[in-house]
Amino acid sequence: xxxxxxxxxxxxxxxxxxxxxxxxxxxxxxxxxxxxxxxxxxxxxxxxxxxxxxxxxxxxxxxxxxxxxxxxxxxxxxxxxxxxxxxxxxxxxxxxxxxxxxxxxxxxxxxxxxxxxxxxxxxxxxxxxxxxxxxxxxxxxxxxxxxxxxxxxxxxxxxxxxxxxxxxxxxxxxxxxxxxxxxxxxxxxxxxxxxxxxxxxxxxxxxxxxxxxxxxxxxxxxxxxxxxxxxxxxxxxxxxxxxxxxxxxxxxxxxxxxxxxxxxxxxxxxxxxxxxxxxxxxxxxxxxxxxxxxxxxxxxxxxxxxxxxxxxxxxxxxxxxxxxxxxxxxxxxxxxxxxxxxxxxxxxxxxxxxxxxxxxxxxxxxxxxxxxxxxxxxxxxxxxxxxxxxxxxxxxxxxxxxxxxxxxxxxxxxxxxxxxx
Amino acid sequence: xxxxxxxxxxxxxxxxxxxxxxxxxxxxxxxxxxxxxxxxxxxxxxxxxxxxxxxxxxxxxxxxxxxxxxxxxxxxxxxxxxxxxxxxx
Numbered sequence: 001x002x003x004x005x006x007x008x009x010x011x012x013x014x015x016x017x018x019x020x021x022x023x024x025x026x027x028x029x030x031x032x033x034x035x036x037x038x039x040x041x042x043x044x045x046x047x048x049x050x051x052x053x054x055x056x057x058x059x060x061x062x063x064x065x066x067x068x069x070x071x072x073x074x075x076x077x078x079x080x081x082x083x084x085x086x087x088x089x090x091x092x093x094x095x096x097x098x099x100x101x102x103x104x105x106x107x108x109x110x111x112x113x114x115x116x117x118x119x120x121x122x123x124x125x126x127x128x129x130x131x132x133x134x135x136x137x138x139x140x141x142x143x144x145x146x147x148x149x150x151x152x153x154x155x156x157x158x159x160x161x162x163x164x165x166x167x168x169x170x171x172x173x174x175x176x177x178x179x180x181x182x183x184x185x186x187x188x189x190x191x192x193x194x195x196x197x198x199x200x201x202x203x204x205x206x207x208x209x210x211x212x213x214x215x216x217x218x219x220x221x222x223x224x225x226x227x228x229x230x231x232x233x234x235x236x237x238x239x240x241x242x243x244x245x246x247x248x249x250x251x252x253x254x255x256x257x258x259x260x261x262x263x264x265x266x267x268x269x270x271x272x273x274x275x276x277x278x279x280x281x282x283x284x285x286x287x288x289x290x291x292x293x294x295x296x297x298x299x300x301x302x303x304x305x306x307x308x309x310x311x312x313x314x315x316x317x318x319x320x321x322x323x324x325x326x327x328x329x330x331x332x333x334x335x336x337x338x339x340x341x342x343x344x345x346x347x348x349x350x351x352x353x354x355x356x357x358x359x360x361x362x363x364x365x366x367x368x369x370x371x372x373x374x375x376x377x378x379x380x381x382x383x384x385x386x387x388x389x390x391x392x393x394x395x396x397x398x399x400x401x402x403x404x405x406x407x408x409x410x411x412x413x414x415x416x417x418x419x420x421x
Numbered sequence: 422x423x424x425x426x427x428x429x430x431x432x433x434x435x436x437x438x439x440x441x442x443x444x445x446x447x448x449x450x451x452x453x454x455x456x457x458x459x460x461x462x463x464x465x466x467x468x469x470x471x472x473x474x475x476x477x478x479x480x481x482x483x484x485x486x487x488x489x490x491x492x493x494x495x496x497x498x499x500x501x502x503x504x505x506x507x508x509x510x
Contacts, residue, residue, distance in 0.1 A: 245471065247467075247468075248470075256466040256468070258466050259467065261469055305440040306423075306440045306476065307469060307474055307494055308495075309494050309495050310494070310495060310496065314435065315422060316422055316435075316436060405461045405464070406457045406458055406461035
């Protein structure tokens, strides 16, 4: 089923140059779904593709399919602001997100695909005494967990990010900032494509335009097959990685989830020369901004207040963020915004994800990444593949169960998110 | 921005409202009688439908009153709104 992957290297580029670069083939197949698989992953975003890659590479499962209702990477993977960091407060989250950062650090080599991971640093701005106390607590907690994070004064923050305005006459002056130097950004599409290519080379079938319409269970209640728009597919292991649509898919197995889906917006400016060296976030006035390698300023706005699957957000939400950006960086006031869009994020009550087995044998779920899932992509795939293959959680994702809501072991990262959603 | 039909004041822009979450989440009369699963279900599980959603809104910058509404979560169009205690149309 697998085919030989065309490896990328300097030598390959030189050789292709001799024939006018006409020899680059398709990067992955577009197979018809087989009637049976050892494991089926629902959702062809970064997390789902990474899960399939790890199932095939680390757990010897070669008959794996990823079912995507539209095209791969067309959901939240292609709609986020590409920020990667691991400066979360609690021990469990700190381990979870830093596991991902460690995988990011060698992901381009792992996949033989340049995901353009750039550890340019993430600055989180403090605007009042409360922010300062909270961020210093984060810095200490992170360092105890072996995660880099440091406190900068306002002038040190400006030295790190020269465009930043730190005047005392701002409505919300910058009092200082927490800086994680290992944090940064990556090219989001490349992450989806790199995982798709690498998984495909290991024999994983990536089936696009294939929506799941039902989950078939046997007499004992265990997963037996999925019904799809391209026919019935038998499997004993079903991993749901469907982000905003998780509640809908899990409802097909009769499960109600502790999730609500909201539109989250992002927007980019017209491309300009290199003007912005890092990522800046402000929790209190709700802004986050970085510059892509194409030159666009990439700006994240907030979520709408209500449950929606519309994949667009309200104008007043993005306006609110732009006002904050213009206050921090007055030189950007005359930039035009080129595009804006929304993605549907699935939010749990404690703002931490669920990567777990469910009450239904053979049904696994990886969801609830809310407004910050992109950063966790490699770790999420690695840990979820472990959970699906071994039918038990890896120690890192063991706390991230569904039952934590029943048992009271919430991982309450709501206040630790970069911005207040 | 949504145009929200307040049953008391008529259609008004979203900025005048606060979202109140899923409707009909009735607090159990005696939580002490519930088992942990049922209590967690009340606290945390939500329908989160892709389609029609019964929800509460409060017209905070208008009449100040709570009301119920039914909205399609894919198109965001409101189908109906009604006062508390009334039967949904």
